[in-house]
Structure formats: structure tokens, C-alpha cells
Amino acid sequence: MRKSPLDTRPERRPLRIFAFDPMLSRAGDHRVTIELPYRPIERAERAFRDDRLEVVDYDAATRRYFRAIDLNDKEIAMTQGLEPLEHDPQFHQQMVYAVASKVLENFDRALGRRLRFRGGDRLRLIPHAFQARNAYFDDELNAVLFGYFPADEDDPGPNLPGQLIFTCLSHDVIAHEVAHAALSRLHGYYNEPTNPQVPALHEAFADIVAMFQRLTFPEVVAPAIRDSRGDLLDPKSPLLDIGAQFGSAAGKGGPLRRIAGKPDPALFARTKEPHDLGWILVSAVYEGFVSTYERRTRDLVRIATGGSGRLPETEPHPDLVNRLTSECVRTAQAVLSMCIRATDYLPPVDPTFSDFLRAMVTADFELNRSDDSGLRAAMIEAFRQRGIRPESVGSLAVQSLLLEGEDLSATEPDPKLAAIVSDLVDYGARQLSRHYSPPKTSERKRRSPNKLATPSDWIVQQNRSLVEPVDDAAGAPSGYSPDEEPEQLLRDIGVTLNAWAKDNRARLKLDPTLPIAVSGFHPVHRIASSGELLVEMVCQLVQTQKLPDDMGGLKYRAGVTMIANIDGQVRYVINKPFHADRASCTRAWLGALDETSDAGWPSRRRDSNRMMAAFSARAMDRRRWR
């Protein structure tokens, strides 16, 4: 509500995008307008940015910059952004900015804090970075690089042969990559593929974000519901395609894999390839979503069909379509938030699908104890049907799927911890303010990326921001240097937290001898469905053990995710300890990789970084977008 005539600052910024790949949306049905939270934009000729994203239109193939769009221009803003056009580079910039903002908004909302990249750096988006059929997140640059390529001359699908296809025009690709970026930020160590489910989780998580975000656009969902008469599992429905344009353009004559088919519990145990594993997880979440949607709309369908439950062959009534659409959108938003929130309850290293299942269930339980919509139970059932079992729990009843919470009555609130949490929560609360913009002084010099000295460097290209544990004996304070983290407050919190963790090793189930690295901490503000305000801190602590043998570039780590409330009580200690089984699982996987790739002669040197190279973001996404 405006208080004065000068207060014209809007809440939301509407922008138009392609909701499906442009090849599919020639009909015009799938251009939608989405609304982003309004943030002031600064523009230079080659780039524009808000406080968290920066779009730089640099093309490495021709070493040129393309002119940046001015989203503040009144004529552009008046029409909700430029008209979606395939060959307008400024529209491409608009599109990546819009979709990326939307993804980050969904993360903020689910996580209960403003997602901040390391050191307050902006996430860069480079819509036409190189000529290749790929798009990926580069950790060194903290940038998402989008490629473009000519359609296959011999089998271009619905494209013209040789026509330029831009990966930045696909909502799914943009959302997928930004989700990778966000997950890398939340859990940097997930870039180390210590077991097949780790890269699988990364891919699945990114696909889930892309897919479910699209399902929150009513303009996209309504036509699909109308055409499939409410059946969200219809294999012909465009809702199920992710990255549809790539399958056709690459000459394979059809969109990429679809989620359909009867679940086979044995498949999960048999599957070893990360992309295939990832699809199992995505289909489990999708099925949980569909069964919740069906339960929520059962009464509508009953009313519409007079009790028979089967919609007629004709197009459903528009009112019915609207109601079904809004239920679909609501459920999709709930699923998206549930999956994102789960990341707070995951261990900091070596996650598995079982960890993700338990994290999802616990996160949801924390926010609403009674599962009113049945979403939680539906998810559990869908996972079970696909053979994803929670490990080291007794049974499948909801309770034992929950992570073990600490017994709050048994421990005294810890004043030191309470002070840390309260400082952090204050900082977080300030960040959430709509008028917040980072003070100029806190803008650090962007860390220069490592030079790619040898060819194998850019095959690996990962992980500059992993925090190594500091050697305790040296006595140096741990934490970040001013170059890494310009906010003094956060640096201080890091140091204090490290000290507190050292004092509380036993309680946190940390290894007594190894140094502790504080790999991340953030505040959380959430409103439970009962209206209660939850204010907590999530903190990740990691320890590394040096192993003598060749692990293909991987390190053997253990870690703890600790959740503490504002009173200084530890609520959860989510532990991934050192255990022989974990190390042998990694070794076995490395052995399988070696066996597939070479003929076994000992004199042939193997690349010491081969595991990282095989499952780097670039390599994984290259196979993904084929």
C-alpha cells in the first residue's frame, strides 16, 4: 500500500518467457508471463545486474559482447518485457534473468532465508557463452554458461537443418542449471562423486526444480490439463518433457526420456549409472505429486462426473479446468518447497537417496506435524515402490523415517550457541528485507578463477570453493579471509562457531582427532502451518581423513549437519560418520569406472583426477542434454 505519491516501487516485476522449448511453442500457447520479486537493476552496455544475479552477454566463440537489455526502460517494462523471440539476444537475456530469479525466489521461500552465494558474489548468467550442445554451472566463475549450436543437418526434428538452437531459451535448462548452482552453494561437497547417488542426486534435484517450477505456471498447466483431461501421467502430455527441444535437434527423433511406466523396485538396486538413477528419484517425486493431486481433486471430479469418476471424452468444462489447474499449481509448489527444504536436513557429504527421503520427510514434519494433505505419505509410498528404502531405520511407518531429533528436555540451552544463532538470525532477517541491497563496501573483488593450465584442468573444472579443514595445531583462526567473505559479522560467526564445535566434539559425534571445517551456516525463518514461527540455524561441519590409496581425485570425508534453535538447543545432529562401508563403496565404484574405461595394464598411468573429471558438472550436463 502506498503511503505517498512518490512511493511507486512495485512489488513484482512481470516478464515474458517461453515456458516450453520454442520449437514446441510455435503455436503461441506456451509463452507465459511470470512475476519475479522486484529488485532494482543496474545496467551497463555489456551486462545488467540486480543484487544477486548478473547477466553478461559474452560469446567466447566470437569474443564479442552483445548489448544488454534495459529492463528499466519504460517501453519495455510497460509490455512486461520484450516479446519472446528466438533470435533476439536481448530477449534471451530477459529469459535467463527471469527464470533464474524465479528459481532463486522459490529457494528463498522454501528455505526461509535469502540464498546468498559465497562471499555475496552474484551468480552470473552468460546466455551465449560458447558453441556446443551443453549448458553447465562453472564453480570457478560462479557462472552458468549456456551453449548454442546448429541443429543436426541430417535429422533436425522440427527445426530447420543448421538452424541455431539456444540452450538459454529452454526454461528447463535454465532452471536445471541454476538449481545446480544453488545446490552447489548449499552443499559444496556434493560435487565430489563419492557414490553413484551423489551425481544422481544433483541431476535429479535440478530436474525436480525445473519440472515443478514449470508446473507452478497456470498458463502452462491449464492447456495441458484440458488436453489430457486431468491425467497428469498421460505420456503424451508436454508437462512430462524436460528439455524437449534437445532430443529433436540432436537428431534422435524425440524428446528426452519421459517419466512413465510401472515402477520396478528391483530397478533401483540394479541401476548404477547416475543419470538413470536420477530419473528414478525424479519419477518417485512426480508420482508422489500426482497421487496427492489426484486425492485433492477427487471431490471435484466426483462433482463433475456425477460420481462415475471418469471424465467424458469431450473437453472438460473450463471451470473444472481452472479448479484442477489451481490444485495442480498448489500441489506443485508444495512439492517444490518440500524438496528444496530437504536440503537443510541432508548431511554435508556423501548423500544417498535414503538421506534425501528422510530429509524430505523430516523437513515436512517440522513444518506441519499432521500431514493434512497427505503429501508426505504419498512421497513415502512412491519412494517405496521404487525400491528407495530409508537405511538404518526399523520400518516404513512415518515415524521411523524421521531423522532422530535430539532430546530437548535432557540438555541445557547453551548460551554460547544461543548467541551465535541470534547474531546469525539478525543478519538473516536484515537480508530478507525488501529494501535490502548489499552495501558497496561489502562488494569484494571477484575471486579470479584459476587459469586452465593443462587440458585436464578444464575437464575437471570444479570445486574451488570447497573449504579445506584448517590445521588446528598451527593455531591460526579458521574461517574465511576478508577476500573470501567481506562481511565482518559472518567471518566472526565462522570463527566462533568453529571454536564452539571444537569444544563440543563428542556431542556432535565428530571424530576426536581431525580438524573441523565449518563449511556453511545459515539462519532459517519459517512459519509452520500452525502459524508458529520457527527460527533456527543450520550449520555444516566437515572433517577429512587422508587415505593413502588412489581415490581418483576424491577425498574421504565425514560430516555433521547441525540444527540449533534460537534458545541455543541443538535440535538435530545429522551425521555421516567415517565408516569402512563408505570408503569401500567409493573404492568399488572407482574400480567399476576403471574397469569400464581401460584394459587393466598396470604400467598405464591413470589420471589421478579421473573420478572428478568423469562426473564434473560439465560432463554430467553434456550427457544430460544429449
Added chain:
Amino acid sequence: MTETLRVRMYNVGFGDCFLLELPGKRTVLVDAGFHAQGKGAFAANDLVDQIVSDVKEISGRARIDVVIATHRHQDHVYAFNSKTWADVEVGEVWLPWVEDRANKQAVGLWKKQKRFAAQLAAAMPGFGLSAADQQDVSFMLWNAGVDVPGVAAVGGWSNAGAMDCLHEGFARRDRALPRFLPEKEPSPESFETPLLPGVIVHVLGPPRNPELIQELDPEADGETYRALALRAAMAGAAGGGPAVAAPFGEAWQVKPDEPGFQLEGEETGRIDDLAQGADAVFAAEKVDGMINSTSLVLVLQIGTARLLLPGDAEWGTWKRILANDAARALVRGATFFKVGHHGSHNATSKTLVEQVLPRKIPAMISTQEGPGSYRNNIPLTDLMTALDGHDIRYTRSDVSPAALPKGFKKGQGDKWIDLSLAC
């Protein structure tokens, strides 16, 4: 009385050329090629003259019953350029199915592969490779049939010429079109031909499934594919201007001298590297490996003999073969093994030697040592040690002791080595 067959391994240097004499005076030629940078005891037409003379000795006429070309690498087919072949009668020609010019998939694949190799060759100067690396890359590219400056070719000889001869050449053929093997799934495929009575031919590779095509597709590594295209264009572009057309016109571009925010040099440097970064040696190895993977893998069953002839098949192909029970059984029953790819590490795995091949069989390695890191490990010492350890007696075409193992006999002037096998 048991019959005998004879395997003659010619000393062609870095290359393969084997003449089989089967009971009933039947002749089979398996590959006839050598690398221009790795010649053995023969030059140009000499090899073909020798083969024709040997065949005449066996059967009295210039006729070879079956000519097999396992794959199109020059070091296996170069000698088919010779004009002498126009006077030789041939029963059948066998080629891997990817050489079928009527198969659209295969044609598309070769088109891409040729483009990839040509772009690598064009982009070579821009890579700033060391002399040793350059040598390796040239070696592999020439073998793939790309014109590489500095490698002297025999007058008018080329890869295309050799392949044309195999498809359409020779004096007269009993079976006009080549057999493209295997002809259908499933693997292994077995057939007999009236030209070789009493012989059963088992084809274990290359597989016909489309997954193989995907693996072989140079565009599977999209970045390298496009980076090479870019670099080739850059090398060809005049005056250091942009080598490729920008995706959007001048009106959209920001002039380089316009003031304002720009990415730091290191940042653009990194993006440029990511965009154009390609490992030339790695790319050349991919080209090499791709063609090797199209190799015919045959087991010729003649009486009690089982000749295992895998061409230059690499580990990927072997994995599939060993995973297939029927194919594995055929490999286990081998009584002779022609070592693949001149004894390189990738063509014969440790598992194959130590666990699958039977003991006490003879083997032959047609090979030649040479300079450079690619040729340094050919033939691989570990492999030869493993063969010894498994009681597989072998000879090399290039270097052999004065006293050969049992069954082997040296030819005059070190031009060949013969092996007699009971069958």
C-alpha cells in the same frame, strides 16, 4: 590324417597383412596395409607383388578366395591402392557393416568423423603442440585417412582409393557386392560360404546396435567437436578477425572500444578456454579409437582350428564380446590369436589374456616399435610378459629371435613368418 593350415604374417612394419592358406588350396587375405611412417620390409607395390606371387604358388592362379579388410585404417588397407589388384580375381570381399554405403546411419557417422578429423588437422597449428605430440597426432590422423602435410604418400595412393578397390575393384568377383558383416543381430553371427568349404565363420563384432553408433559419434563430446570446428575456422580465417559468424548481427554487438563494465581478462580467458579448449592428442586418440572400434572380429572355424582375428578392436568391443556367453565361448576355444592393434594396451586387456584365452596356443603380433608417446607403448611390454606367463607362444613381425617358438618358420629375408596349424 589331420590337415594343416598355414598363417603367413608379412613384415609390413606398423600394419597388418596376413595370408591364410586353408586345406583345399583356398586362400584368405586378412588386411593389406602399412603406415607410411612405419614401413617394414616392403615398399608400395612390393607387398602386393609378394602376395600375388605367394597365392600363385599355392593355387596356381592369381586368385584369392576371400579378401577381408577388418577396418579402414591405412595401416590395414593402404596396399589396396595398388594397380596390381586389377589383375587379381577375388571370390568375396568382407567388410565391417559400417562400410556399407547404403546404410544411412553409417554414412552419416563417417561424414561427421571425417569432418572432425579434418578440423583437427586444420586446427593443429593453433595448438602449439610439442614436436613429439605433433608427431603422434599426425601419425594418427594420417592413419585415419586425413591428408597430413609432411607425410609423403605413394604417388596417387589414398584411403579413398583403397576403399574403392575393396568395394568395386579387382579383376572379377564371384560375389559382386562385398559382404558387410555382421549382417544382422543377434551376435555372434555364424555363416558358411561355398567359397570356403568346411569353414564356419563366426562374426563377433562390430555390434550392430545403435548404442555403438552413439559411442562412436564424435559429437558425443560436443565441446571438443565444436571447439575443433572453431579452431579450424580460426586457423583458416584471415587476419585474426572472428573465425565464425556471430549468432547476432552487428547492430546487437557492443564495439570492443566502448567504455563500461567488462569481464576481467582472467574471466574471459577462462571462458575462452572452456569454449575452445580441446586436447588435440586426446581428440586424435578418439579418431583413432573410433575407427578401431569398427573392426571386424572374426573366429574362423576350420576343422579343429579356431583362428581368432580381432582386427584392432579395442576394450569397449571386447567388453561386449566377453559379456556375451556365446561369443565368450568362441574366444575361449581359440587355437590361434592374432594380437590386436599391433600389441597396444587398449586392444588386448589383462583379463582377456589371463582369464579367457586358453594356454599354449600360438599368437602373432604384426607390429613395429617407433618414436613418440603413442608408439612408445606399442607393443606393450606388460602384454608380452602376460602372454609369456600364460604359455602363449608368439612372434613379432619386426623383431624375432634366431630360433622361433614351435611351429613358426621365418621367411626369406625376414619378409614374413609362417605358422602351421593342425586343423
